Amino acid sequence: MKQKVLKVHKDDNVIVALTNLEAGEQVSYEGKQYILPEFVEAKHKFAAVPLPAGTEIIMYGVLVGKSETDIAEGGLLSIRNVKHAASDFITGERHTSWQMPDVSKWAGRTFNGYHRADGSVGTGNYWLVIPMVFCENRNLQVLQEALVTQLGYGRNKKYENQARALIDMYKSGSGIEEILYTEIDSPDTIPAKDRLFPNIDGIKFLTHAGGCGGTRQDAQALCGLLAGYITHPNVAGATVLSLGCQNAQVSILEEEIAKRDPAFSKPLYILDQQKTGTEAELLSQAIKQTFAGLIRANENTRKPAPLSKICIGLECGGSDGFSGISANPAIGYTSDLLIALGGSVILAEFPELCGVEQNLSDRCVDTESADRFRYLMKTYNERAMAVGSGFDMNPSPGNIKDGLITDAIKSAGAAKKGGTSPVTAILDYPEKVTKPGLNLLCTPGNDVESTTAEVASGANVVLFTTGLGTPTGNPITPVVKLSSNTKLYNKMNDIIDLDTGSIIEGDETIEQAGERILDYVIGVASGEIQVASVRHGQDDFIPWKRGVSL
Template identity: 75%
Template sequence: MKQRILKVHPKDNVLVALTDLSKGEVLSYDGAEYLLQDHVAAKHKFNTIALKAGDELLMYGVLVGKAQQDIPVGSLLTTANIKHASTSFETNEAHLSWNKPDIQAWKDRTFDGFHRNDGQVGTANYWLVIPMVFCENRNLEVIQEALLNNLGYGRNETYQQQAKELIALYEQGKSLDEILNTQLVYTEQKEKANRLFPNVDGIKFLTHTGGCGGTRQDSQTLCGLLAGYITHPNVAGATILSLGCQNAQVSILQEEIEKRVANFDKPLYILDQQTIGKESELLSMAIKQTFAGLIQANANVRKPAALSKLCIGLECGGSDGFSGISANPAIGYTSDLLVALGGSVILAEFPELCGVEQNLSDRCVTREDASRFSELMTTYSSRATAAGSGFDMNPSPGNIKDGLITDAIKSAGAAKKGGTSPVVAVLDYPEKVTKPGLNLLCTPGNDVESTTAEVGSGANVVLFTTGLGTPTGNPIAPVVKIASNTRLFNKMRDIIDLDTGSIIEGEESIEAAGARILEYVIQVASGAVEVSALRHRQDDFIPWKRGVSL
């Protein structure tokens, strides 16, 4: 019989419903029986002991909330009877021992990637066109219109064809009901065979709203992020458009590039509009130089590389009550496998580490990194509180609806993405990953801002777990979407790549799912599998302004 309830950690005083439970049911777990006081939908929780107002609620073995009123055993836990609470933390002695997973089956495996002169290996090969300031965004649009279709990187024209079908029906005098009930045709477009440059995966245009008008810190940070993308192993080179007078000066960008790669040698074309003069001349030069860059980029070919050259970003978005017990711990095991193989992983989203700071601090290899983590978390939390948006306000309406009723519950589950390995470095946005192992990167919990940051710091693949469904992608790194439950996977298979609902169903262990995910990553990194976000051109790119964003 399928297990219907689950205790995540022996210390917990809460049980998770794995399926819908009815009021009045008597449920047995680990020798104890519980009479349900309420209907408890799948993904939600009920308490296993009577709680008085102010009593602590434990899940994942940590404090995740406090009772706001007396709560009888077997009651549905909601935002009405539980409020967020988490433990304080301090820099203690390190606890670095961990049970490394068995990597015998993986130690000689490789992926086919693009080798760069600085020693990095890309999982893709892109050319970038980047504005230093939002004033240049329109010029990027002109270049995009000129190049993409002509070079074989055009979008699927299915929806244009559907619009033409509707126009034809209207012109034929069809009724409104007939038009609404028409079954429109959808066809997948196969474009790779038509590419002029078959070894170039695409030209990506990183439009943004920054570069001027904000603080000088914003501009410096933006230049650091853009430098992270230019020096990224998935990038062959870039065309840069500058107006000339903006805060984000080209000289700052060049300094940030130098910080990341001392002997940077990729093709880099920089055009300054105020120096060149006529817009038509600027655009002609940009198109010509970009074309020249594509010729050079096309000379790169995939070659075998060790799995230690992988750097995986760990992300979650649209999380649900199953995320922390299926998808997140599954990619946590994937993370441990990769770390044991000498690769790098990035755990970010600092607002979603609230309540598990002590565990992560204790796992820091150096006390300097533990102190830096504490400082970054404390500063971020204080700024959020001062702005009236503390970490306790992090769960979204969708999170709450599907069982994540406090930030600490959400965070304790989100932190499972980082596995169990030691923390080798703590980075502030938008610093670059330079050490193999688990890296902590300060980013907001916002899906796109955090994914954008992880790739800017060097992630050449991103594992993105979701319980509610999200199309999020990235311009230059494949984003693998992983469902926490099978119902979501079946419902949104066009944007979800993998399913870990098998863990909830009791059909697969966390370790087996994590190994399966690593196998999939190898195929994606080799260009053998195209993830959904790439197929749909979900090129989300949002730089983080260092104000408050949860």
């Protein structure tokens, strides 16, 4: 019989419902019987012991809240009777020893990637077209219309065909009811073209709303982010359009590129509209130079590379009460496996590390790193509080509805993505990963802003867990979507790649799922598996302005 409830950590005073539990139902856990006074929906928690008002609530072995009213044994925890609470942390002793997993089955294993002059290896081969300022977005759109379809990267016409069928129905006299309820078969009637450049995975256009009008710090951060994409191992080269007068000057971009790759040698074409003159001349030059760059970039082919050249970004979005029990610890084990193989991992979303800072601080390899982590967490939260917010306001309505009723509960589960290995480096946005092992990167919890930042820091694959479902992707890095529960996977398997609900069902251990995920990552990195976000062209790209975004 399937287990109905779970206590995540031996010290917890709450129990998680793995399935819906009716009012009056009797459930047992570790020999103790609980009679539930009210309905407890799957993913939510009930009290393992009486919790008088003011009692500290422990889950994952850490403080995640306090009871605001008396909660009887078996009583449901909700936003009506629980408030956020988290432990403070200090720069304490180093606890960097860890049980390294057995990786003998991957010994000598390789993936097929694109080798770059700086020693990095890409899991894809993309050309970028980038604006230095939002004024150039329209020119990017013109270039996109001119180049993408002609070079064989056009999208299928399924939905255009559907719209065309509806137009024909309306013209022939069909009414609203018929239009709403008629099944329309709309296959792609335009045959897909062969790519002119088979070794180039696509041309990506990174439109954004920045570059001018903000602070000089915003401009510097944007240039650093764009430099991270230009120097990324998944990028073959780039075309950059500048207006000329914006805060985000080309000279700053060039400085940021040099920081990340002092011997930068990729093809890079920079055009300044105010120097060039007419729009027609600017776009003509951009098309010619981009085409020339594509010819050169197409010469690179996939070749074997060690798994140590993989850098995984860890992300979660649309999380639920199962995320910290299934999907997050599963990719945490994947992280440990890759780190044991010499690879790099990025754990970000600092607002979602609230309450587990002490554990992560203690895992830092040196005191300097622990101090930097404390500083970044403290100043980030203070900035949020200064405008009437704070980390405690991080959970979304969807999170709360599905059992993550405090930020500390959400954070304790989110941190499981980082596994158990030592923390080798603390990075501030948009710094680049330079060390193997677990890197902590300061980003907001916003899915797209954080994923955008992780890729800029070097992630050439992103593992993205979700309990509610999200299509989030990235222009240049495959984003592997993993569901925390099988119900979601069955419902949205057009955008979800892997299911870890098998852990909740008791059909697979966390370790088995983690190993399965690593094998899948190797297939993705080799170009053998195309993830849903890539198939759908989900090219989400949002730079983070260093204001308050949780």
